[in-house]
Amino acid sequence: MTANDTGPDEEGALLVRVTRTxxxxxxxxxxxxxxPMTVLDVLLAVQREHAPSLGFRxxxxxxxxxxxxxxxxxxxxxxxQTVVPEGTERIRLDPAAGFPVVRDLIVDTAPFWEQWARITPYVVPSEEAAAEPARIAPDSPEREAIDPALDCIQCGACFSSCGIAGEPRSFLGPAALNRALVLVQDSRDSATSERMELVKGADGVDRCHYIYGCTGSCPKGLDPARSIRRLRKGGRTHGG
Structure with missing residues (x-):
């Protein structure tokens, strides 16, 4: 379809191409x-001025x-979070990859959450830890080992950037494997053996091709590829 114009030669006009269902x-x-103008600002402007039916989250x-x-x-x-650089004349907006599209830029993130759930993404306390709350000191080797993989917000950007994850594949994906490393490093957790069996299985670390799209796309600056390498070497690197 042709552009809804503010005028093709108007100074400061950005041409936006959006995938529509x-x-x-x-x-x-x-x-x-x-x-500064973010991509979200662009979407809101398109929806407000041109296409009220445009779907995005x-x-x-x-x-x-x-x-x-x-x-x-x-x-x-x-x-x-993404700012449109000054001088940009056009951008293309597509839904995240690896997910079924619901409408326009809205996707069904179920494939991400299915893989996330498989690694049991929470601490399974041992009987000792359940009886008495455990403490991991901020300056301990254990905490230092865990810190680089914390702060994932489950946005799915790494999943979208991975050429292996997503439907109909069964690869656990970068976010789930990154979370698995955090829990494997945690001495309070009692499910390490089960997780390591999963991440070293057919759907785990050996499926990663190290394209590093996951690391390049993480909005929190995490390095899922590094986490996958550490899991491949056995996971736990501290003395606990």
Missing amino acids: DPDAPSEFRVRTFH FSCRVAMCGTCTLRVDGRSVLAC
Whole structure:
């Protein structure tokens, strides 16, 4: 469909191409820019000025909830965090990859959560830990080993960037494996053997091709590829 114009030669107009599920719906728009302008600002402008039916998700606007993941010119990002560089003339917006599309930029994230659930993404305390709360000191080797893999917000950007994860494949995916490493490192957890059996199985670390798309796309600066390498070497690196 042709662009909804503010004028093709108007200074500051950005051409936005958006994937639409309705083939008859407009998919090209021109919006006036300001700086700094995020991709979420662009989407809201398109929805407000041109296409009220445009489907996309967002919530917190501060890169905490992980709701607004999509692809910008092929890169998996958070719309609320990604600033459109000054001088950009056009951008393409697509739904996150590896997920069934519900409508426009909205995807069904069930494949991500199915893999996340498989690694039992919470501490399974031992009887001793359940009887008396355990403590991991902030300056301990254990905490230092865990820290680099914390702060995942389950946004699915790494999953979208991975050429192996997603339907119909059964690879656990970068986020689940990163979480598995955190729990394997945690001395309070009693499910290490079960997790390591899973991550070293057919759907685990050996499926990773080390493309590093997951690491490059993480909005929190985590390195899932590093976590996968550590799991491949046995997981626990501290003395606990």
